[in-house]
Structures are given as structure tokens and as C-alpha cells.
Amino acid sequence: MPMTPPDYAWHFTPGSAFPHRDGGTGTLAPVAIGEVTLPTGRVVACDPFVCLGEGEAEPFTVTVEPGRYRAEAAVATLARAGAAPDPHPHTRIAAARLVIRDTPAVAWEMAVVAGQDPCALGEDDYFGYGVDAGTGCFHDAAAHHSFPGVEDDDGPLWSAIDAVVDGPQVFLARGEDGHTLAGFTSGWGDGCYPTWIGRDAEGRVTCFVTDFLVVPAERVPAA
Template sequence: MRPGVPQGTRPHTRVAAVRLVIREMPTTSWEMAVDEGQDPAVLGEDEFYGYGVDAGTGCFYDAGADGSFPGTEDEEGPVWAAMETVGDGPSVFLAEGEDGHTLAGFTSGWGDGCYPTWIGRDTEGRVTCFVTDFLVVPTAQVPAA
């Protein structure tokens, strides 16, 4: 439920974050996921780089799978077919694309928008996981010193 909005009679559930585990090792450091040419050092305190969400659905897939899910932009193909199998409410689904690629999709917090993803690394710098924050849980306000 959104802060300041009264709760209705039907429970309302949202996905606050999603995690894709790459390696079952403790995560000891985090960095913002960025595209080529994006520099987190130029961002303000409450700014981030993120990925755009449409149709209230985000996903994780390898860059090598780009183009393996034809019809997605036209609301057709394996991604839309997989989305239709999950029904209402927060859900995760897998879509099988061309060339053996798989996409993990999920409902996205408050829906359409832009959301940051973080890369977790172990003590040796290897990727342990990816986490997308759907900005559902409010951050604590820290009083000025």
C-alpha cells in the first residue's frame, strides 16, 4: 500500500525487489549496474541509472539474448505468452526465446517507471547476484547534522 493511501478491502501485494543469484557466495560489495558511458559519480544524492519498465513487468536476461524474443514490442511472442500464464498479483515467469535463451520476468513494484539494479560481488570481485529495487520500501529520512 502506498504511504498516505487508505488500504482497501482486498489485500494489495507488491514486489519490492528481485534478486538473480549467480553465485552462492556472501556478497561483500555493491555497485550500481550501468550502461556504457554512464558514470555514477555524476549523479546527485537521490539519482540513479536504471532500466525502464513498461506493462508493469521487468526482467533479467543476458545481453547475448538481445533479439532472442521477437514480437515483444508488439505485445506478442514468448514473453507475452509467459506473462499471460501468471495471472493477477506479484509473479515470476520464465520465457523461452530463440537460440536457447531464457528470460526471467516479474511484476515491478508500483508498475511502469525506471528502477535501479545493483551488482553484488564477493571478496574476489566475482558477481554473486543482481538486485533490482522497485522503490516500494521508503528509505529512512536521515536528519541533517
């Protein structure tokens, strides 16, 4: 059996708490990133510093209606056991989602690209995207070449990151031809992270959620 997804609405419910790996407590809160333009409705999730302009990231097989959709991050504030409140708390991005419609998700399925079959996975395995620069994102498949300068420490992606002075490391980058990209740091850093698709009671796509595996799976209600 592949990895079983939890109910990711829990990650985006203010005040959801969990024990983290340092023996303390993590508390979750949603943070808005901005609207992502999807002119083709083909969603890509990837490490933008690795994939933008390289054509290495493929869109998910499930598509949505073209439009503008809001992105947000589930930010975990981590506190050590017995420690006094910190004016500059330690935060991590636990998950990020692209909201397609505001209806409750009652079922979750693994987001895959062409050629991936979840039935071929082993127990607790998953398909995901690789992160090698500590960053993940959502963007439209047509935006691959709309953010020049990534390899040169220049361009709209870097400008958006440099504008983040304080708070959670999330950003909205504006590229060429009206494209936008929602970016965020990836949990504990580099790795491979799954993305899930939520569906409502009518089978419609509600959201795409990338799980950065900060929250222990056993601490989240099952889907």
C-alpha cells in the same frame, strides 16, 4: 553523492517488514522465477516490451561467467492498518535479483552501462532503466532478438505472461535458440529503477538486484 544502496539481502529474507505509503505494513518474501541462460555473461536489465528487438538496452559493464543463473523476486504483501486478513492480498514486486553465487554480499555497486559514470551523479541520484509497460526483466545480451511478437501481443513473452493465473506477477519466458528471460512487474508501475551489483568478501559478483523502490530506503539496514 549518488544514491546509497541498502543491504539487499534484507529484501529477500522472509518476514522482513516495513511501513508502506498507505499507512499499513508490507511483509517481504522471496519467490522463485526460474533460471536465466547467460551464454555471453553480459547481463541486461530492461523493460522487455520497450526494448526487446529494438537494440535499445545495453548490457552492464560488469560481466560474469557464462552459465545458468536463478532469478527470484522479493514480493511485498501489503496490508492496511487494522484491516482483517485478506484471502487475496495486495502484492507488489519490491525487487528482483539474478543470483550469480550463493555467498553473502558485503558491498554493493551501481550497475552501469558503457558511458555512465556514478561519480558524475548528484546527491541521491542513480542510473537505472526506464519502464513504460510496467515490467522489468533480466536476460543475456545475445537474447535481444529471441522473443519475437512483442509488439503484436504474441510470441513467447506473451505466452509466459498469460500462463500466470494467480499469485505474484513473475514469469520465465523461453525464446528462440535456448534463451530464457526472467520477467516481473515493476513495483508501483512505470518509472526509472536502479540495478545494483553485490560483491562478496573476495570481490566476486554475487548478484544483480533491481530495486523497484517499494521499500522506503530508510527502513533497510545499510550495506
